[in-house]
Amino acid sequence: MPAGEGRLFENYPVSEEFYDEVFNRKGGVRKHYQKVVNYFSKLSPEEFNELNQHARISFVNQGVTFAVYSDSSEGIERVFPFDLFPRILTAREWEKIEKGVKQRVVALNEFLWDIYHDKKILKDRIIPYELVLNSKFYNKEMIGLEPAGRVYIHISGTDIIRHKDGNFYVLEDNARSPSGVSYVLSNRTTMKRTLPDIFFHYNISPVEDYPQNLLSMMESLAPEGVAQPNCVVLTPGIYNSAYYEHAFLAHNMGIELVEGRDLFVDRNFVYMKTIYGPKKVDVIYRRIDDDFLDPLVFNPESVLGVPGIMGAYRAGNVTLINAPGTGVADDKAVYAYVPDIIRYYLGEEPILNNVETYICERKEDRKYVLENIDKLVVKPVDESGGYGLLIGPKATKKEIEEYRKKIQRNPRKYIAQPVMSLSVHPTYIEEEKRFEPRHIDLRTFFLMGKGFSYILKGGLTRVALKKGSLVVNSSQGGGSKDTWIMEG
Structure with a gap:
């Protein structure tokens, strides 16, 4: 276990393979987590379980649920899983994320206006015509239409991971109707009710102003x-x-x-x-x-x-939020071109990294993917919620063969990426009565209106509760943590 920590961290494995958000590779606690680790280290498993029950009751009382759909059920309503150990980002880390998210959304908004009007980026062959015009989400009804304030993406959710190199990468853009912001606010309410004392030790950015900013953004776009x-x-x-x-x-x-x-x-x-x-x-x-x-x-x-x-x-x-046709911006094949989109419209280098992406519609990319599918993550370009993923290293031979056939039948529908080493974070596992590392990501929420922009200082940290799983979506058994942004 990391040196000097209490029973809840007993036998906690410090990772060599992944970036641990809380402990460095020598087992020391990262400076901005020291007070939280000290707080939890003083608790016995019994005391922590009692706090966990308080948190669960808080979620039940707030009615915080989500539905899981399967072939055998129309929808099972469940209380959203929540972990009491918060994810903390320093002011410096957040500054980069905030600037990178805003840059990305502004560029994608310009891209959407262009593809429904002048199509300059297509004429200049920055992105292939067919990739955009054949997208399932390209909406011909939007051609030539001028949305209020020339804004298409009013509400965006950008999914960000930290790789083992310590750097942040954008995993995907969500430009249609990103969900999860209600859990951000409910998480904070639950944390304040369950662990009120710990907030005195940190200067944390508030999240409670999101609904009012959302309404202000909507009102800015009035006809x-x-x-x-x-x-x-x-x-x-x-x-x-x-x-x-x-x-x-x-x-x-x-x-x-x-x-x-x-x-x-x-x-x-x-x-x-x-x-x-x-x-x-x-x-x-x-x-x-x-x-x-x-x-x-x-x-x-x-x-x-x-x-x-x-x-x-x-x-x-009437103004529709988000505008119809925005799905082209979160088509996972278009994602591969976002760095080029940023350079084309803004004349800037991307602040946040993209993950290397193979577009199966390209002949050479498809050949590589089919030959190396067992080493890659393959995704449908038009799915969300973690559905339809193939994680090559964890797939069976039968699953891999079936996926190969899917790609060959409809290559436009699929992209592939290397397996990214999502950072890990101590997460309480009830069966073990202690903290264990689990993979996490971060969904940020950015609002854009007419002369209006706002980013929620925190976002939704999603955690893969299954040991070894890289899929953090709630629909696939994931949970969440409160996300703290340190001010100053």
Whole structure:
């Protein structure tokens, strides 16, 4: 065990293979973690278990849940797993992350405007035409359309890891409707209720201002001439895995949570049904995918969306957040070109690293992937939540052969990357009654409106609770930690 630490850290293995966020390779505690480690070291397993139960009760009382879907079930509602040992980033580390995230989102926003208007980046052959225009998320309805403030990505979630070299890498961009921010706020509430004393030892950036900033961003994008916009959150309904978040955000912003059946369009204006009669809606934070947004334009069988809403959007009478068609920016094949996108539009070098990526649509990349699939992570370009992944070193021969056939049948759908060594963080394992290293990542949340930008100082640290697992998604058995940004 690391020298001088208590029973909860007994036999804690200091990693040579991965970057440990808390302990250096000699077993010493990193300076910014010293007070937290000292605090937990004084607790017995019994005392810590009692605190764990308090945290779990706090989550139950807050109603913090998520749904897991499988072939055998429509959705199992579960309390979100939470680990009491916080993840801490220094002010210097956070400064780089913040600048890098903002640079990335600003460049991707410029990219989206370009591909739906002048297509200069395609004409200059920085990115292949077919890669963009054949993307599942390229929305032809957006061609030539000017969104409010020329902003497409109003809410983005950038997933960041720390590799064994100690440097930060962007694992993927989430530009459609990134989820998880409600867990950031709930984690902080739970930490303050369970371990109030520990907050006196650190100067930590607050996260509680996110809902108000989200509302301010929405209001900044009101249609022309609307001084006091009526904003709503549009949810697919209670069976959606992120429904808790939809309800949480609407409640904390003080605005209505609506389903498609609560809205209607008349003469290119959107209205909400109320007991007092129709009420005009100006800004919609929609948590419904493009395909289901308007049955008159997209999927005619959709009962989740609002017939005619795209007509109101084209007319400039309602703002949709995020804009339709933003999915091209988080297509995992486009991800490989983000460093070039940053250089092209901003004339800057990327602040945050990309992970080396092989695009299976390219003949030479595909050949390499098929020959080395057992050493790579292969991902569908259009999936999220950790679904559809193949982690080569941990896959069976049968799984590898099946995946080879999938790639050969539809190469555009897949990319591959080397296995990245996600950093590890002490995480309490109840069965063992002690802390063990588990892999983590960080999802940051950035808001962009008309003359408005804001980054949540903390983000969601996700932790792979299964020993050795590199998949941190809650849908795949992951949990989360409170993320502390040290000020000054």
